Amino acid sequence: xxxxxxxxxxxxxxxxxxxxxxxxxxxxxxxxxxxxxxxxxxxxxxxxxxxxxxxxxxxxxxxxxxxxxxxxxxxxxxxxxxxxxxxxxxxxxxxxxxxxxxxxxxxxxxxxxxxxxxxxxxxxxxxxxxxxxxxxxxxxxxxxxxxxxxxxxxxxxxxxxxxxxxxxxxxxxxxxxxxxxxxxxxxxxxxxxxxxxxxxxxxxxxxxxxxxxxxxxxxxxxxxxxxxxxxxxxxxxxx
Ligand SMILES: [Zn+2]
Ligand SMILES: [Zn+2]
Numbered sequence: 252x253x254x255x256x257x258x259x260x261x262x263x264x265x266x267x268x269x270x271x272x273x274x275x276x277x278x279x280x281x282x283x284x285x286x287x288x289x290x291x292x293x294x295x296x297x298x299x300x301x302x303x304x305x306x307x308x309x310x311x312x313x314x315x316x317x318x319x320x321x322x323x324x325x326x327x328x329x330x331x332x333x334x335x336x337x338x339x340x341x342x343x344x345x346x347x348x349x350x351x352x353x354x355x356x357x358x359x360x361x362x363x364x365x366x367x368x369x370x371x372x373x374x375x376x377x378x379x380x381x382x383x384x385x386x387x388x389x390x391x392x393x394x395x396x397x398x399x400x401x402x403x404x405x406x407x408x409x410x411x412x413x414x415x416x417x418x419x420x421x422x423x424x425x426x427x428x429x430x431x432x433x434x435x436x437x438x439x440x441x442x443x444x445x446x447x448x449x450x451x452x453x454x455x456x457x458x459x460x461x462x463x464x465x466x467x468x469x470x471x472x473x474x475x476x477x478x479x480x481x482x483x484x485x486x487x488x489x490x
Contacts, residue, residue, distance in 0.1 A: 268339040269353055271345065282356045283337070292333040294488065296367065302463055317429075323463055325470040326410060328483035329366040330460050331357075338487050342458055346467060347393045354394060357486055358401025361456075369482055371454065376447075377403050377410040380457040380469055381440070383420040398486060399456040414448065417442050423457045424461060432464040440469055445476040452480045460488040 266275045268284035275284050298305045299315035301323060306313075332338045345353040362371070379395035387393060396412045403410035419439040424432045442448070453473060455466050460483070470481040 269350070270340050280351060283341070287337045290336070291338050292335060293364075294330050294332055300368070302325055302460075303327065303488065305333070317462075323467045323470070324474055325455070325467060325481040325483050327368055328463060328466065328485070328488075329369045329397075330488035331364055331484045332486055332487050334459055334487035334489045342487060345397075346390075346458060349391070351392065351397060354397035355401060358398040359405075361398055361484060361486055362402040362405035366484065367395070369484065371402060371406045371484075373409070373452065374406075374408055374454045374482060377408050377454045377456060378415050378469070378473070379410070379412050380455060380465060381412065381415050383415045383417040385420050393454050395457045398458065402454070402456060402484070411447065414443055415473070416443065422455060429462045429464070432462050433468075436464050436468040440472050442472055442476050448473055449477040450479045453478050453482070455481055455483045457483070457485045458487070460485040464471040 261277075266272065266279075268275055268287055269282045271285055273286075279285060281288070290327060294303060294305050296305075296308050297308060299318055300312055300337040301314055301318040304315045304317075312343050334342070341353055341357060344350045345357060377399050379393060379399035381395070382390065382393045393412065396410075399410045399412070402408070417439055418441045421435050421439050424435060427435055455469055455473075457466055460466065463483075466483045466485075470483070473481055
């Protein structure tokens with residue numbers, strides 16, 4: 252019955268690519284067409300072994316200037332792809348236009364991606380970077396939680412989104428220079444139930460890594476309250 256219904260629905264609303272909106276044929280399963288899928292720029296080495304900033308070959312792995320000048324407190328940060336179209340468009344549709352199906356799709360991609368040096372299965376707990384309550388009410392969902400749930404499901408690692416709270420509704424980080432961003436998020440988070448993170452290896456999940464100021468501030472608090480180590484994974488990162 253479901254397959255008949257699906258076939259009928261496919262006739263009335265044929266599946267379209269979530270990026271270019273072109274019609275997709277029967278064999279093209281998923282949310283985006285093979286052309287758009289092929290255009291996603293995945294992050295791969297050579298890169299900064301700490302923050303995962305990619306370099307162009309023939310450059311080799313080396314710690315980037317930012318990580319030398321101001322080493323992050325987290326262990327490592329990895330991202331699925333570069334924050335450029337078509338990944339950028341998918342993230343925008345998910346985050347600002349509320350297409351949660353796209354979020355789940357991206358979360359699955361994150362969960363299935365092999366991240367060198369970042370073994371999800373060795374971690375104890377997943378924490379999505381929280382939104383401030385005001386923003387959460389306007390958006391009605393936390394994009395980081397949608398992604399975190401997919402990783403949690405795949406690896407069977409508990410996901411706790413109520414532990415970390417964003418207590419200060421910070422200015423958007425987008426337009427701020429790096430030093431300002433750091434000040435902007437300093438002290439913006441609080442933790443409930445510190446005993447739940449004690450000696451835990453934690454995976455922090457967010458949608459986009461820009462300067463790392465937000466995830467680093469979360470990591471600082473979690474480590475201060477007794478976490479053992481913090482790893483970061485985002486869907487995209489800026490370069
Ligand atoms: Zn497409
Ligand atoms: Zn770096």
